[in-house]
Amino acid sequence: MIGKVALFGSSFLGAIQYCYYETRTNRSLDRTRLRGELLYAQHVGVSVVTDQRLRQDVKQRLNIEDMADSMKLVAALNDRIRKPVWHQSFSFPIGERPPDEVMLRICQSFARTFGMENNPMVAFRHRDCDHEHFHIVASRVDLDGKNTAKTSFNYREVGRFCRAMEKRHGLMPGTPMNIDSPVKQSDVTTNPARSEQAHTEQRPTTDQTKTVQNPKVRQPRPTL
Numbered sequence: 001m002i003g004k005v006a007l008f009g010s011s012f013l014g015a016i017q018y019c020y021y022e023t024r025t026n027r028s029l030d031r032t033r034l035r036g037e038l039l040y041a042q043h044v045g046v047s048v049v050t051d052q053r054l055r056q057d058v059k060q061r062l063n064i065e066d067m068a069d070s071m072k073l074v075a076a077l078n079d080r081i082r083k084p085v086w087h088q089s090f091s092f093p094i095g096e097r098p099p100d101e102v103m104l105r106i107c108q109s110f111a112r113t114f115g116m117e118n119n120p121m122v123a124f125r126h127r128d129c130d131h132e133h134f135h136i137v138a139s140r141v142d143l144d145g146k147n148t149a150k151t152s153f154n155y156r157e158v159g160r161f162c163r164a165m166e167k168r169h170g171l172m173p174g175t176p177m178n179i180d181s182p183v184k185q186s187d188v189t190t191n192p193a194r195s196e197q198a199h200t201e202q203r204p205t206t207d208q209t210k211t212v213q214n215p216k217v218r219q220p221r222p223t224l
Contacts, residue, residue: 077145
């Protein structure tokens with residue numbers, strides 16, 4: 001089992017659309033074809049709508065717009081989080097096809113491990129590649145407006161999570177990850193809003209810049 005480093009964004013609908021619709025060769029979305037199978041929904045209502053654009057006999061699909069809107073409303077409870085969308089994917093070695101029940105348990109374990117049991121979350125299964133995989137879209141903000149998601153050292157923690165799930169569910173081991181080595185600063189995921197604020201506070205003003213570029217240096221008196 002392999003987990004990619006998490007992606008953080010601001011559009012719940014954009015992330016869910018990517019997980020639900022097929023993509024063309026130019027990576028644009030094809031909203032007439034579906035590829036994602038809803039695997040798990042947590043604190044998110046599930047309903048269907050009729051869509052005549054679909055190229056299938058049954059002209060119904062999930063109301064992903066309502067899903068995204070409900071997640072957006074929860075994220076709005078904490079306006080300090082500028083990128084409230086957590087997009088995570090997990091894949092399995094070629095030939096391994098875990099049942100939906102196992103993937104569902106992994107989603108629940110993911111929510112507990114990364115502090116999002118009380119957060120809106122959906123997961124979609126994909127079968128369009130040689131290696132089956134699933135995507136998780138979650139809100140970093142919980143139902144009480146708190147930023148509970150554990151985002152630090154994401155590469156290391158996702159690697160440890162994968163090894164634990166392999167042992168618990170008897171899955172084939174994925175590509176080894178060096179999860180015990182010292183973590184580089186580039187692997188640390190911080191709060192984007194806080195990082196931007198800190199960067200802004202450290203930016204010098206125009207007057208300060210002039211002072212640095214043109215310092216007033218007291219010249220010594222010439223020796224007579």
